[in-house]
Amino acid sequence: MIEIRGLTRRFGARTAVDGLTFTARPGQVTGFLGPNGAGKSTTLRVLLGLDRADGGTALIDGRPYTELRRPATAVGAQLDGGGAHPARTARAHLGWIARANGLPASRVGEVLEGVGLGGAARARVRTFSLGMGRRLDLAAALLGDPGVLVMDEPVNGLDPEGIRWVRSFTRALADEGRTVLLSSHFMGEIARIADHLVVIDGGRLVAEGRPDEVAAGHASLEDAFFALTGRPGGADTGFGRWPGGSGAARGGGER
Numbered sequence: 001m002i003e004i005r006g007l008t009r010r011f012g013a014r015t016a017v018d019g020l021t022f023t024a025r026p027g028q029v030t031g032f033l034g035p036n037g038a039g040k041s042t043t044l045r046v047l048l049g050l051d052r053a054d055g056g057t058a059l060i061d062g063r064p065y066t067e068l069r070r071p072a073t074a075v076g077a078q079l080d081g082g083g084a085h086p087a088r089t090a091r092a093h094l095g096w097i098a099r100a101n102g103l104p105a106s107r108v109g110e111v112l113e114g115v116g117l118g119g120a121a122r123a124r125v126r127t128f129s130l131g132m133g134r135r136l137d138l139a140a141a142l143l144g145d146p147g148v149l150v151m152d153e154p155v156n157g158l159d160p161e162g163i164r165w166v167r168s169f170t171r172a173l174a175d176e177g178r179t180v181l182l183s184s185h186f187m188g189e190i191a192r193i194a195d196h197l198v199v200i201d202g203g204r205l206v207a208e209g210r211p212d213e214v215a216a217g218h219a220s221l222e223d224a225f226f227a228l229t230g231r232p233g234g235a236d237t238g239f240g241r242w243p244g245g246s247g248a249a250r251g252g253g254e255r
């Protein structure tokens with residue numbers, strides 16, 4: 001379970017995250033959506049102990065990241081640029097992470113098989129496609145068999161086949177009872193993957209609920225997002241063309 005409560009993070013005069021509250025529950029894929037600069041990465045960085053909050057809390061299974069006794073077994077994160085050395089093999093990369101976290105070496109083969117990279121275990125990371133690199137980062141996130149998985153922009157740049165793979169893989173992880181949180185500015189793709197949507201803009205919650213709840217009263221989810229954030233429409237697959245700013249309206253569903 002991920003619980004964000006009144007989270008605030010300021011950078012000088014700019015408030016990147018502004019009193020944000022939402023919950024990502026076990027057994028569900030939660031889509032964390034918003035235009036560029038909305039505050040998604042900042043929220044995830046605080047959640048993962050990579051940045052501090054100015055106010056509020058970000059909890060994983062009831063504790064801040066810094067108080068987790070064995071973080072790798074509680075939460076796995078697939079963030080942009082997983083940091084695998086290009087000259088290393090996939091297996092060596094994961095073996096190094098497993099050792100650093102006190103995890104059994106036997107997990108390396110299991111997670112590589114799990115993400116469909118069993119045949120590429122001995123290949124050097126520099127030979128990997130974007131999609132393979134993402135799978136490797138996901139394998140690293142899953143080494144500790146965590147109950148919570150956080151993925152930052154997992155479908156960015158992937159082809160339709162890669163997106164479909166992310167969809168079925170995250171579905172399976174949630175069906176095992178894990179909490180899965182996916183951030184993205186591509187609402188169309190994430191709405192097809194997620195059970196629950198959390199939409200932010202200007203660091204604030206603007207809508208939360210099931211995709212059908214967020215879309216209620218609008219011609220489409222896309223229209224709902226544009227209306228909820230008070231922005232002009234026009235982008236067909238995401239928020240990418242929108243300027244930064246703050247929204248006011250909130251959608252239906254859980255608060």
Ligand SMILES: Nc1ncnc2c1ncn2[C@@H]1O[C@H](COP(=O)(O)OP(=O)(O)OP(=O)(O)O)[C@@H](O)[C@H]1O
Pocket residue numbers: 011014015016034035036037038039040041042043185244
């Ligand atoms: N270290 C920092 N110093 C100053 N400002 C920052 C810093 N990190 C983020 N910001 C600002 O905070 C705001 C939120 O940024 P953040 O990266 O969290 O948004 P985002 O929703 O993840 O956007 P994107 O989809 O583009 O990654 C932006 O205005 C950004 O410029």
